């Protein structure tokens with residue numbers, strides 16, 4: 001491999017499989033690969049996205065469909081990673097026969113296979129093959145940005161909608177807003193859109209969902225924003241699981257430059273799927289003591305889940321000074337991380353939500369909420385060019401209500 005110390009992701013939990021690979025790797029001539037192991041397919045996508053291994057050695061179970069889905073998602077998350085299925089002859093259950101199943105998996109993006117028991121010679125040859133393959137074209141992937149909180153009513157939807165709309169004004173048809181508050185989505189009504197197609201259609205069409213179909217399932221806002229709305233039916237909404245969410249997100253980042261996700265204030269598998277894949281999550285808080293205290297817990301939870309601090313940003317929304325409310329500096333101290341954006345309370349934001357026209361469609365951008373919103377949109381826009389370097393955030397306490405015009 002070209003990299004002097006190849007990075008290898010091992011996907012599988014069976015002790016025999018892990019021992020087999022460990023001894024095969026141990027017998028390899030230098031350079032020894034840097035190995036990272038995850039137990040299951042869901043974690044594999046996240047590990048590939050964050051670690052960019054050259055190679056993923058995936059233990060194959062009996063289910064070929066699962067491997068194909070993993071291959072598609074890994075390709076989208078980490079196009080530079082070569083996916084190699086490790087299988088035991090005869091152990092694969094496929095209606096279409098083993099060799100046809102191998103071919104189908106290759107079509108889905110699996111690049112190679114090795115048979116168990118794996119020897120160091122097999123690995124050496126595999127490394128050779130991978131090193132000499134024509135380098136994978138890595139399509140430029142869009143960025144996924146989520147607005148999250150464990151508190152309801154703090155402004156996740158308001159900020160997600162305004163960010164997405166503001167970005168879409170700059171990049172029409174290149175921004176997707178996903179309303180993942182499936183049971184009680186508000187994005188369509190806050191944008192005054194008729195959700196003629198929704199995430200429920202993505203669920204129904206899951207088998208044939210691709211980037212083209214995904215774009216067709218969105219509704220388009222006059223700003224140029226595309227919305228994948230929450231289902232109109234709560235019963236259907238309950239059927240949406242994290243696998244569909246992951247599939248939609250991995251397709252969305254191939255179809256759009258920016259994918260903004262509004263979330264539900266509950267820690268469930270959907271939110272976890274979003275956190276796994278997002279390039280950045282904005283943690284939305286208000287400067288009231290109970291919200292800040294639960295924010296401290298939330299940040300600890302995100303850290304524990306492996307959402308690295310570089311992917312997290314803290315926003316203080318509906319900021320009001322006085323009445324003993326903590327300041328941005330207090331909040332930063334409590335959370336032990338910077339507050340990156342402070343958005344003041346603004347009556348016009350409430351009026352905009354009621355009218356179904358996001359503030360950024362008309363509001364000024366030179367003071368108060370408008371200015372803070374412009375900075376937030378700039379910050380998201382910059383992810384595509386500057387990546388996720390932590391910004392040295394200065395909390396700009398700006399809690400002045402803009403003058404009535």
Ligand SMILES: Nc1ncnc2c1ncn2[C@@H]1O[C@H](COP(=O)(O)OP(=O)(O)OP(=O)(O)O)[C@@H](O)[C@H]1O
Pocket residue numbers: 151152153154155156157158159181263264265317318319343344345346347349350351353369
């Ligand atoms: N900066 C702000 N100034 C004034 N009002 C605001 C501001 N941000 C949000 N709001 C208002 O606060 C209310 C709650 O906002 P929003 O629905 O965006 O919160 P949420 O976190 O998405 O809630 P939920 O957890 O229920 O999804 C709305 O009425 C909204 O208009």
Ligand SMILES: [Mg+2]
Pocket residue numbers: 156157158181186262263
């Ligand atoms: Mg909301």
